[in-house]
Amino acid sequence: MNKAENKYQPFAAIRRGMLNWWRERLWHGRSPSTFLLFLTLPIGLLMALPLAYILIYAWRGDAATWTRVLNQRIPALLWQTMSLAAAVTIAGLILGAGLAFLVVRTDLPGRRWWRWLLALPLAVPPYVGALTFIIVFGPRGWITELLGRPLFPLYESLFGTSLVLTFFCYPYAYLITLFSLRRVSGNLEEAARSCGLSLKQVMLRVTLPALRPALGAGGLLIALYVVSDFGAVAMLRYNTFVSSIYYQTTGRFDRSGAAILAVVLIIITFTLLYLEVRSRKRFNYAPEHTVQRNLQLIHLGRWRWPALAVTILIFLFGVGLPFGVMGYWSIEGIRQGALDSRFFGYILNSVLVAGMAAAICMLAALPVVYLRSRHAGPMPRMLEQAIMINYALPGVIIALGLIFFFSRYLSALTVTPWLIVIACFIRFLPQSLRSGSASLAQLSPRIDEAGQSLGMSPRQVLWRLIFPLILPGIMAGGALVFVSTLKELPATLLLRPPGFDTLAVRVWSEAHEGFYARAAPAAMLILTASVLPLKYLLREEK
Template identity: 35%
Template sequence: MSTGWKSTDGKRPPAFLVASAAAVALAALIPVVYLLVRSVSAGSDWVDIIWRANTAAVFGRTFLLIALVTIISVSVAVPVAWLTVKSNIPLRKVLSVASVLPLVMPSFVMATTVIEMYSPKGVLQGWLSVFGVERLPDIYGLGGATLVLVLMTYPYVLLTVRGALRRMDPALEEAARAMGYGPVHTFRAVTLPMLRPAIAGGSLLVALYTLSDFGGVALLRYQTFTSTIMIQYQSSIDRTLAAVLSLVLVVIAVLLLLGEGFTRGRGAYHRSTVGAVRVSRRFDLGRWRWVGAAGVGVPVMIGLIIPVGVLVHWLVRGLLNDQELLPLLIPARNSLYISLLAALATVLAALPVAILAVRFQSRLSRFFERSIYIGFGLPGVVVALSLVFFGINVARPLYQSIWLLIFAYAVLFLPASVGALRSSLLQVSPRVEEAAQSLGRSQWRVIFSVTVPLVMPGAFAGGAMVFLLTMKELPATLILSPIGYRTLSASIWSAASEAFFAKTAAAALLLVLVAGVPTAYLTLRGHGDKADASDRSNEIGEPTR
């Protein structure tokens, strides 16, 4: 492909769009610049560091974990997304909100509840002892790490696929049903291929999060590349070795990006004609409705209800033992405030990158898009330290302010927003924008008055993910927060590090509650009155066979 810009109508992108996307990409590359600066002092020793005897084994364990978590997360998320968007299962709105809330649970809290519940002598074993079960299989290692990360990452795929399903033209599925296809065949032949970009984008987020996670894998005693880096950061004054290893994470992230680009493909995922997309009507599952609800309820039970139940147990036990709780009102307010600001700022920053990548494809636009994904694959402490370096040496007025903290959240979580926006934008026909331009509107007016309103499902999905991720982010919050600025995630870490389980439980439960209200609003934006009225008046098809 040539290096020049191209669009469906052969026009160049507006200068403000290119400048905005370039600024976002450069900001996202600050951690890479920091790592390069720190690694220069290693000289030629970086080769020996990378090719140590145990490096290959750590690589193998890391990639095995990434593959398992990604495959299982997609297998869980796609059916859940379809059932909560395209079917008439009972409690659909409640399950829609509950199915994304595991995303807000800090990884070390989720891992702790899994150990408490499923360890060889855990709560579940106590329940099963009446049936003669004396010891459950060991939860530590690959199995436990995979379980924890699947519970925490399947909402990435779920939210991006939901955004794509809400933008999908129902005429495609109706045409398949008119040809005699049943619901299952329609999903496999029509719906699933249309979801390919959304699944690829969500899978990339899952893979990068798995690559960067430390808390969950550390507690479950599974060594990955990130855990090796974090040990170096915590045990060594000289962080050169950790910086060199972190650069290897950048290379792995780039490889994952290339794999996602290959999986995504270059097909068209929008209608070939101009016209308003009708509200999608939901399939009537008949007597299988409750089976579908139970299917959605399984990951909700394992990923949300059981962990919350364990936290409630810790809280009640601590209160009965007269343990004092942390003052949490101010941390809750701070978390809510900064998470909403971060979600808004990140979605706004993601818009020019997504529009440029979809509407004006070139090597440079692909570079901009892929640059913003690198930060998501790095440990939070690496991104935070890079921004400390940036704040002290380049942007001194931002140092020790909430704006540098919001900047860090945007660098970390831009991929969540860009992926959702991109998959939504791919389903908007460029002919709609061309029609607006033919009426005399300029490109920038078309973007703001036509393109942006059409990709709002993706914007809400991306905003919900960024909000939840910001609520639980710990390393960047601890390092970059202004002095005295406490959040719920910091309160959870403080209580957990001192083994005060009642305080940990109270802060974690409040985190889920505070995150739940905005998440419910953002999630239910796609379950509006128009869609529900359409469901009541004319549901699609007969019960599945």
């Protein structure tokens, strides 16, 4: 007996050691139940899949392809992508921060209304925005016909592309500056004034430095968006990494070139993401708990009306123009009979894909959110990061990773729309995670303990206590995912089975053929659906 026990001891020690490492190192003493682990682990693996597969695929590309792509493609693409990102970031920061300043700190007429109206361009998908600019300012656009020549070059032009993107990206900087401006302490400003500084000096030497982290974060958000955008950039025939990867993926049999370009784009994205996370960490300038005094409003005086005019102009470009133009062409399209049975088929496809992505995201967010908030250590953090990273990754990258994986291992799925659903799940789970986390953060872990002391199993606690309480937050997240999927263009284009058209795909292909009246009804539906979740987005920023 004794002998046998001795014989197994080394294994027992290893086993104990492994278990210990698992529990203490990876979970800081609180490892989750097998059930929870069983739910979350596959999610984490799926989330890491696109990125991992692109790296593997690119790694296997032969040296000749690498040198060819690095020498012939990268320099030009790098310049085009980065100059566009820089131009839009600078213009977006000036526009966003300037407008935020106007609505918070000055007596701009109607500033309470402008505060949320100016965030609305965020709801306009940039490819719809680009389409409106093409219709109005393009070489055959309304303004061009009126003047007899184009007002400015729109296609293939850094100026045109950055102009269009600026109008739909500035809200990133606007919202974050708005949020930050409202937290700048009036006490600080008052102290500075009492030391004899003029209002102008206070702004430059107290308020502006306090805004610096917000400006940094806002700028990086814009840059992150610009390097990931496909629709607007491709419609305006401007070449960036994203559009190049798209064309390489669709037009070639050998996709290793696309994979290599994707690796470079991933590096760019991660660099921006790293900077963004760092700038967020330095965010807390203002003492929050002190008594807030009302900030002193700056009186614009005779600049009041010019300032209002500029605000209205920007609003017209960012919101009025897309809704107006698409509305006009929608009516035209409906008159020509665009609302046929095929159109309702596109709506059905869109709603199905978006609904499934939203439903799966809501289901998956539940255990992940729970794990993250109730367990400590590197494992839950790794899981969260594996998920959140996909939010910053461009849609083409996620689609490309899925193509590599599924065409090799599960090719039966490539002829179904499931791949689109999976791509949108990976891309937008971060959204539902965020709103789920926010509502779970308000629930004390005591509730779990109370449940367990009443004899509930962990599973019962999850389903009968936690689930009903955080459901509203999860639902809100689901609504966001629904709308994001509805708007999604690049992954849908790359992953759809032949003939599977959604509203976004129709906007893309009809616009390409120049049939605006047929593109507009679909675009109008997407626009309308996009405005709705802005309510949640704005609430988050408060």
